[in-house]
Amino acid sequence: MTHPHGGPDAMGVPRWDFSTNANACGPSPTALVAVQRADAQHYPDPAYTDLRAALAGFHGVAVERIVVAGSASEFIARITAAVARAGGQRAWWPTPAYGDYAHAAQAWGLQRANDPAQADLLWLCEPSSPLGSAEAMASAVAQQGGVVVIDRAYEPLRLSGRCSLGADALDRLWQLWTPNKALGLTGVRGAYAIAPLQSQELARALERLVPSWPLGAHGVAMLRAWVRANTQQWLTESLERLRDWKAQQQAQLAGLGWTCLPSEANYFCARAPAALDTPALRAQGVKLRDTTSLGLPDHWRLGVLPPAAQAALSQALQSTPLRCVEVSA
Structure with a gap:
């Protein structure tokens, strides 16, 4: 692709789309x-x-x-x-x-x-x-x-x-x-x-x-x-929910051996313990965003999603064998 991006692809809209940074509490x-x-x-x-x-x-x-x-x-x-x-x-x-x-x-x-x-x-x-x-x-x-x-x-x-x-x-x-x-x-x-x-x-x-x-x-x-004032009020309330979801998502990934980088937003970058089989994950409805094209190799950017999506991510990561290649330092 001329413009690498997250979101829908040739397979359609991912069921569990961690590859974009949209507000997961939305739409407004x-x-x-x-x-x-x-x-x-x-x-x-x-x-x-x-x-x-x-x-x-x-x-x-x-x-x-x-x-x-x-x-x-x-x-x-x-x-x-x-x-x-x-x-x-x-x-x-x-x-x-x-x-x-x-x-x-x-x-x-x-x-x-x-x-x-x-x-x-x-x-x-x-x-x-x-x-x-x-x-x-x-x-x-x-x-x-x-x-x-x-x-x-x-x-x-x-x-x-x-x-x-x-x-x-x-x-x-x-x-x-x-x-x-x-x-x-x-x-x-x-x-x-x-x-x-x-x-x-x-x-x-x-x-x-x-x-x-x-x-x-x-x-x-x-x-x-x-x-509009009611839109801004909805946004303020959604940020509270996103903070809780973010803490849960980072803790979950850390428990699976991922290294999560600091972030102030509703997304963060993380490094997997080994190379991921992204086609296998995508087949299970999970899509992540490789940050190589953004200038950060060997990492993935994950939007913060609700607990149900986090559970699907955890299950997909644990059921998909990691490639026998260690991520470079």
Whole structure:
């Protein structure tokens, strides 16, 4: 695959899907009803006037700072294109990291910068993917002179800790939000970014690059539901349940000889005691996410799922013989 990803594959939707980071308490009832009732017979407002106002009010920012996007990946591609068209030559992203940062840079001819100070476009993600932790270089990267974007897809699913950047620092960055994971509706595409306080020129460039109607009616409905008070209350309650499930899931894997890495989100990376027979696991309905393509070999990223899924995972791991190959150090 050009874009390795978790979730459904040629075999369909896995019964026990640990390979994605969606909120396992979802879908959000309010958001689901909104999507189901969306008016798919008509185009949305091409300027997304009401939606942008609602998002701006939710975040307490000027409406001019809201840039809607078809998805996080669409925005990643678009802002990379804008930087490249403006003469940018180098991009920096953390390791390990979501693969679309590198993919977009490669597509637009931006070279990988080893030193953030030499980059024209820089990426942060908190909680990070795949580790679910704070970025070690976040404060230093946030102060660079290039275009800095912080991917906040998993901020609504943070189970511990807090963002390493304060409000003043965040106002100097592009903030990318993707609520569909927190709402348990990953099949509905829709995202938005909050522009920095001083970024009018780039914001206008992004608007010139966007195709007509990047968000369909269902994406608009999801984002409108995202900012509602009852949706946020549901999310807050779901985080409590996810904390309990996460502790149970990590303890279960540790009992089977896995090494679980620290995480602040509703997912974590872990190392198996030996190589896994993934086709055999998939045949039992269990799917895990290999993190090699994310820059973390010999590990698996597991979304936190309910106890019934955890029991199925434990049974599948114990009934599937491990390959007689030790995982490398």
